[in-house]
Amino acid sequence: MPRNAVVIVRYGPYKSCGIVDHRTFRLIGLQAALKENGHQSVLEKMSDWNKVELVVNGECVYTCSIKQLEFGGDGKLDPLCKEAVSAVQNAY
DSSP states (O other), X not given: OOSSOEEEEEEOOEEETTEEEOOOGGGHHHXXXXXXXXXXXXXXXXXXXXXXXXXXXXXXXXXXXXXXXXXXXXXXXXXXXXXXXXXXXXOO
């Protein structure tokens, strides 16, 4: 995938401190990793609990549990962020 791709980051709610809500704190590192590789990310809420999907050109290229992503950070040490960026790079 060439640089400057628009990546739609679809994310669902997850339970934290007894409250279920859509939160973006765990997506900060993923967004930073995508931006560092020249991609633009657009956040989009979805109803599936604990799930993150990366959509490029209408096709889901990566999915994982939002609870497995590191809280905050820049995404450089998170192995899931590296996998996600690689999946976007390999998308058609």
